[in-house]
Every structure is written in C-alpha cells, then in structure tokens.
Ligand SMILES: [Fe+2]
C-alpha cells in the first residue's frame with residue numbers, strides 16, 4: 001500500500017515536471033499542488049500508523065514523524081507564500097516537491113522496508 005501511494009506521489013511530481021505552464025502562482029500549479037497536499041497528508045497518516053506498529057526503535061519513528069511534520073510545514077509555507085504573491089521560481093518549487101517525495105523516501109521510508117519484511121503482520125496495540 002505504501003509503495004502504491006509513493007507511485008501516486010511520484011506521478012504528481014512527474015506531472016508538475018511535465019506541465020511547463022505550471023509555474024508557481026499559476027492555476028495549473030495550484031491545482032496540482034493542492035491535490036498533492038491532500039495525497040501527502042493521507043499518505044503520512046497511513047505511513048505513521050504503520051510506523052508506530054512495526055517494531056522500529058522509537059527514536060527512528062520519532063525522527064521519521066518529525067520529517068513528515070517538517071514537510072507539512074514547508075507545504076503550508078509554500079502555499080502561504082504563493083497566496084501572498086511571493087515569487088518562487090519553478091525550479092525552486094519543483095526542487096522542494098522533489099525533496100518532499102523522492103528524498104524523503106530515500107532517507108526515511110527505505111528504513112521501513114526492513115521492518116515490514118520482518119513483521120509481515122502488523123502488531124495490534126494492546127488495549
Ligand atoms: Fe515517510
């Protein structure tokens with residue numbers, strides 16, 4: 001499921017890259033950005049639920065969740081900037097989105113795969 005969601009996120013990034021009219025501040029860019037925001041939020045929720053139940057050391061989980069929070073904050077800041085008419089170049093904005101999606105997966109999400117391989121069934125919390 002996580003892999004599937006990553007593919008969807010990378011597709012949004014590809015779409016932003018492919019749509020040369022999608023300049024920060026344009027309608028095309030805003031449309032993709034808001035869709036991306038919803039997908040990122042939903043994906044982080046899914047991933048964090050799995051993170052908390054997969055047996056990873058709590059420090060690693062904490063760092064991963066903090067990285068998500070930072071991305072959400074950067075996303076909000078970008079939206080606020082664009083709303084206020086602050087200029088962001090296309091390269092700058094695409095670089096940011098790339099870091100949220102590709103760099104984050106390579107830095108944080110990859111660590112998850114080892115734990116999921118070891119624990120095919122997710123632990124349910126004690127009640
Ligand atoms: Fe993540």
Ligand SMILES: [Fe+2]
Pocket residue numbers: 006043047105109
């Ligand atoms: Fe992820």
